Amino acid sequence: MENNMVEWVEKKLIKAIKSALKTTMKEQDIKIEPIPDIKVEVPREKEHGDYATNIAMVTAKHFKRSPREIAELLIKNIDAKLIKSISVDGPGFINFELNNSWLYDTIRLIDRLQNKYGEINVANNQRVLIEFVSANPTGPLHVGHSRGAVVGDMTANIMEKAGFDVWREYYFNDAGNQIDILAESTLIRYKQLFDIDIDLPSNAYHGKYLIDIAESLKDKWGSELLEKEIVEQIKICKEFAFKRLKNKIEDDLKYFGIRFDNWFYESSLHNGEIEKAIDILKEKRYIYKEEGALWFKSKKFGDDKDRVVVKSDGSLTYLAADIAYHLDKLERGFDKLINVWGADHHGYIDRVRASIQALGYPADVLEIIIVQIVTLLRDGEKLTMSKRAGEFVTMRDVIDEVGKDAARYFYIMRSADSHFDFNLELAKEQSASNPVYYIQYAHARIHSILENAGDIEVEKANLELLKCTEELDLIKLMAQYPEVIKDSALSRQPHLLANYAYDLANAFHVFYNQCKVISEDKKRSQARLKLVLSLQQVLQNLFLVLGIDAPKQM
């Protein structure tokens, strides 16, 4: 069953071109081996038709003739029902103009698939684990985590639509040194509430949120905690603070429209899993001892240098746990592991990939999406985002300030590769002209049209009446939706979908200004209403993937 009209059309075109090429080769008594890949593309300029191919230019050398001559020979042999006209232009492009029937079929397709329109299968249900955010539970999520959160969430959404079997996971580092510092910091804050004179050490967490947590601790325990053994104090503080922060992180993500299938705890690896992973590496002779520490031979797999997994004092490095974690992921049977990391972790890629190879898996099962640093600007000044310094803007603050939809769109509209200045004033001031409102406004306008439509019978619509440029351009874009899902999913670039959403809304606004939907002309009203209904469906499908609301009025 067809679910992607653009793909269908392109296949037909390519087939027609290929057969023309073969015929022409026979006529000219020339053999080209292998037959070059035939590509068709939508030309930038409208005058160049709906599609163009460069095949004449690519094969000119073999034919020993000018591209334009080849093109003229080829078009005599091209034949397909969907082609309305063919012409040769420029240095040797063959341009095609298509009949509109495939566009009307697109509307019928959307009508048939409804909320399934845009669901394709380019992945054969490959199982993918996407790990993202994974911030340390030592403080609330700050603005720097937001981008990775949205990128991860959107990538997961898009890959699901493209036919991947996606599993979303958050990894909590609840076993390392930082958690101990968190416990100590909490205890000091707690003691300070009893006027005990201690200062936070410089490496402690200085954020205000720990005072709040200490207050809660006091509400629960009173001064009782002070009576206990120090080991016990630390343990209680650790559990209490961790639980509070973990819940806070989960709440904030939920508030941002981001869900996870699993919250994975590093501590669960400390029951022998890490030793198991290291043992496997030992057996394969990728571990050696030097200066009292155990080293992993990551250099053998392309890393800059070997890495310590067990320190000379016997404690484990972060990498040791991470190796075990990735082994655990692989043993759960995923075909692909995708990690979304901040740019400050990119130096870590080689060693983790090395460990995956050392464990016997191909290097490319692991894919890392690096999101570049976000700089937060307030009053034109950069805000530092160190948790320990305690001065940072939380993710929650930003969402409350600019709104969930705007924040999500803002973080996704640019490629993850590009550096990103988040100017709070700008985001607030321009909220009315923020692209997300532009897109949502399209949906609200459609709703308004439908309210005014009364009892117009859409089912009798004659789609052939849709033939002005604005209508056809809009449908062409609607037809692109499954294709955009495909490109976006396969290239792991969610921002493509955000750009598409903008283009689609733009095409609608142009149409809206040019074409009155409900008019005296009853037949035309039916057809346009049908078009608008289809667009509403596409927008709703799209908004669901973007994670933004589809407002009925604004």
Place this chain on the structure above:
RNA sequence: GCGCCUGUAGCUCAGUCUGGAUAGAGCAACGGACUUCUAAUCCGUAGGUCAGAGGUUCAAAUCCUCUCAGGCGUACCA
């Protein structure tokens, strides 16, 4: 030093993976369009050495090499 990311209009960025025809949006500027299904919209004008230099190609913002500039990273930290 080495590695990764970036450099495109006054500003913020698409386009680079997969090379195509006259390099596009938004914001800012200027000029138009509401007796109309929402003007949170639309139309027009102006704005460019695609950081620079070589190379590959019929064709380069896009691929290769070098240079310059900014960011990030280069732990027995997490």
